Amino acid sequence: MTTLTTTTEDHRIALLAALAITIHIAESALPSPLPGIKPGLANIVTIAALCIYGLRTAAWVLMLRVLAGSLLLGTFLSPTFALSFTGALASLLILGLARLVPGQSFGPVGYSVLAAMAHMAGQFTAAYWLFIPHPALLHLFPILMTAAVVFGVVSGIIVAAMLKHIQ
Secondary structure, eight states: OOOOOOOHHHHHHHHHHHHHHHHHHHHHTSOOSSTTOOOOTTHHHHHHHHHHHOHHHHHHHHHHHHHHHHHHHTOTTSHHHHHHHHHHHHHHHHHHHHHTSTTOOOHHHHHHHHHHHHHHHHHHHHIIIIIOOOGGGGGGHHHHHHHHHHHHHHHHHHHHHHHHHHO
16 A cells, blocks of 8 residues: 655645635636636735745646636636636746746735736637637737736735735
């Protein structure tokens, strides 16, 4: 019989991922004014994990949320999953690059806005290339990016308040 040992970090990631998945599922019940626009409140957990524990933990939380959330919502390997997964990868890429900027911390609001914009740009690119390769779709891009900035700022402010309260 094989015994699997877990670490404190494993437990931390599991707890944070469970919280993010719960928020993600609850948010999926909210109506959307326009396809592709959601507050992205589960990203609060990812940005908090990034600020407190680093990129590795944030990456685990984000990817577990996308995978487990899609399984629980019944969207795994659907177009919705493809868009969410692409957005998550784009967010991770930009957060990783932002962490490499020497002597600079973007703070929770900066990281949140960067992640939201990258997520939206990744989703939009996937939607254009995979599902709707029509030039008219490009007219939605400014609206979607504006929503990403607004929701990114709101999420970042929430994370900043959480971090201040934790410290």
